[in-house]
Amino acid sequence: MNLHALRLFHVIATSGSVTRAAEILNISQPAITAQIKKFEKELSLPLFRPQGRGIALTDGGEKLASYAKRLFMIEQQMEQFLQEHRNGTAGHIRLSATYLPAHYLIPAWIAKFKQQYEQVEMMIYTTNSHDALHQLLNMEVDLAIYGGLPEKYPDIIQSEELFRDELWFVVAPNHRMANQRVSLPEMMENPFVMREEGSSTRQRLMALCRTHNVHSPKITLQFNGLHETMKAVIAGYGASFVSALVVRDHIERGELCRVYVEGVDMQNIISIFTRKEEPLSAAAANFIQLIRQNRWPKQ
Known part of the structure; x- marks a missing residue:
C-alpha cells in the first residue's frame, strides 16, 4: 500500500474537503485529486462519492x-515516544549503588529527578562495591555509584568523582577507647563489626593493616547492611570502620564516639561509574547532570 497516498486520503477524510487538504499539505488541488484517483485504482476500491458540490466517503472509504x-x-504516538527518549523525558535507568549512597544520597537525587522526569522508570540495585562493578561490567546496569580506589578499576570503566568522605573508627560511648587517641595495633585488638566481603570499606581496612604491617582485625560480626552494622556497635559490641557520612548524626546524638587512630587519615571517594565509549541514554545523562548539580555538600 502506498502510505503517502494513504496519508493524503487521511487528511482529506479528516478535513472534509480536497481544498482544505491542499491548504494543510501545501500541495495543489489537482495534484491531490490525481494521486487519490491513482490510489483508488491501486486499491480497486472507490473512496469518495459526489455529494452536492463536494464529496463524501463511500462505505469502503469510511472503513x-x-x-x-x-x-x-x-x-x-511513536514520534512522541522517540522524542521523549531523545530528550530523556522517558525511558529507564538501571542503577547499581553501594549502601552508603543508596541510603544517604540517592533517595534525595531520585526525588528531585522524578519531579522533572516523572515518566522515566528507575531500577536501583543496592549491593557492595564488588558486585556493583560486576553489574556494570556485565551491562546489567547503566551506571554505578560507590566508593573505592580509582586505580583498581578496569580500563573500560570511567569514573567521575563526586566528593570525598572521611573514614572513621567508631565505638559505643561506654567503650574504653571512646574519644581516645590510640595506635593502629591497639585498635586492631577490638572485635570488629563490618559489612560483608566485597564491601569497599572493609577492603580499605584490610589494606590499611597490610600497609602498616599490622595484623588484620577479627571481624566477629558481619552484616549485609550499614544500618544493622551500626545498630550492633551502638548496642555496645565491638568497633567499626565506616564512612563519616553514615555515623555523623549518631555521634552528634551521643550514640557513638570516634576513636582517633594515630597516623590514619583516610578518605572514601564517592564516584559515578559508567562504561567508556558507550553513549548513555538521554535519561541517564539527565540523571547524572542532576547529581552533579546536587552533589553532597563539603563537610
Missing part, C-alpha cells in the same frame, strides 16, 4: 478512514 486514523495516531 479505510477509520483504519488510517488509528494508523497515523500510532505514528504520532
